[in-house]
Amino acid sequence: MSRPSSEVVENLRRSLPGLRHIELLLPDLNGILRGKRCSLGELEGVLRSGLSFPASGFLLDSRGMLIDGLAQGNEDGDPDYVCRLVPGSVVPVPWSKSPLGQGLLSMENRDGSPYFADSRQVLAGVLRRYADLGLKPVIAVEYEFYLLDDTRGEAPRALRSRVPGSERRAEGPRVYSIEDLHELDELFAAIDSAAQAQGIPAGSVVSEYGAGQFEVNLRHVDDALVACDHAVLLRRLVRGVAARHGLAATFMAKPFADKDGSGMHVHVSMLDAAGRNVFAPVPPAATPEAYSATLRHAIGGMLAAMPESLAVFCPNANSFRRIRPGCFAPIAPNWGVNHRGVAIRIPVSDDRNLRFEHRPAGADCNPYLAVAAILAAAHHGITSRLEPPAMVREGQQIDAEIRLSHRWEGALAAFDAGSILPGYLGAEFCRVFSTARRFEAEQFHAQVSNLDYDWYLSAI
Helix, strand or coil, X not given: CCCCHHHHHHHHHHHCCCCCEEEEEEECCCCXXXXXXXXXXXXXXXXXXXXXXXXXXXXECCCCCECCCCCCCCCCCCCEEEEEECCCCCEECCCCCCCEEEEEEEEECCCCCECCCCHHHHHXXXXXXXXXXXXXXEEEEEXXXXXXXXXXXXXXXXXXXXXXXXXXXXXXXCCCCHHHHHHCHHHXXXXXXXXXXXXXXXXXXXXXXXXXXXXXXECCECCHHHHXXXXXHHHHHHHHHHHHCCCEEECCCCCCCCCCCCEEEEEEEEECCCCCECXXXXXXXCCHHHCCHHHHHHHHHHHHHHHHHHHHHCCCXXXXXXXXXXXXXXXXXXXXXXCCCCCEEECCCCCCCCCEEECCCECCCCHHHHHHHHHHHHHHHHHHCCCCCCCECCCCCCCCCCCCCCCHHHHHHHHHHCCCCHHHHCHHHHHHHHHHHHHHHHHHHCCCCHHHHHHHHCCC
């Protein structure tokens, strides 16, 4: 049961003296946060009755443009729907220059039913399928991101750490560098402090393979909706805290052609009504048939649905620059134990923590939709008893005959031809998602970039 609205407001006032405004955030189709800033006095009304907001406010492309081909905002008179605050999501914004709060919204129809295109509601619908089976997914998200150095020019540069005791910039990828973390100690301490203030369970931070690239892990929770709330708000937090420290952070999937891309890795285990991990036990030998049927079938479903799911995991033009060999991103629908080159990896663990790690999604995806697609496919595999193909062995080189599309149009074609996701995400949602993504793809590829001039102007 949610707390009375006056109690929420008073708690927020106590935690932030001088607070006057709160930002109400609605994740759009791309996972970009849209919304409104309201006064603290208006917040009580929102807590009681909700906030009126048009669907066109989040059915947008990455630039915030309305989508041609969708009725919402173009042909339907742009009606308002009801947005409700997600319980427990009202928190302070520690990196703001003036006292500020924030809260997450979710959209409903006027009769209180879920709005079909709200990505949080889409995930909730998939989770109801698991509740019917008496199962509860446990989710943990890992994010990779880059810090940027000089953003004054047209092309940003990845932040390179200084050689200790000098102003000289270090060379090389700097993977797992502790010195890089030392130089940014104040930034990461501020990120940790802000995460604690907002109740986001952020854990360890490591320096990743690309210079200026870092990974932050979220601890697992047994509510997939809350896990995705944490994920989408962590991106906002990292960008906000970095800006307060005079830096820029980006969760683009492939911001630099010569550096590794940034992924969103999703760890999933599964509990039954008694709290037991149904993926257990860990077998003595890492052979496909040795794993539990539930885990095998979940993997079988995810691999079967991966071609049609890729457009969700990789939602924009830049996303597909990451799906290439040698970029520490999966290029084929495969699985294996203790192998970071596969799409679905089973990390080394004990019975309690036995899980799969889903690796195809970029850090730029909508986490609600990505997790919805993952869990929908796993549910399909469990209920249909799909067996996965042969696994990739530990240490084995990947030479796949079937590869994931590294082109946006190919992924969208597979999404449109898919037979699994529409039954879980909804046929109308899939139509809207495809229309929106195809609109952005056409707009993107119609642009003339500097590369056109660099390659062709002098020769043609």
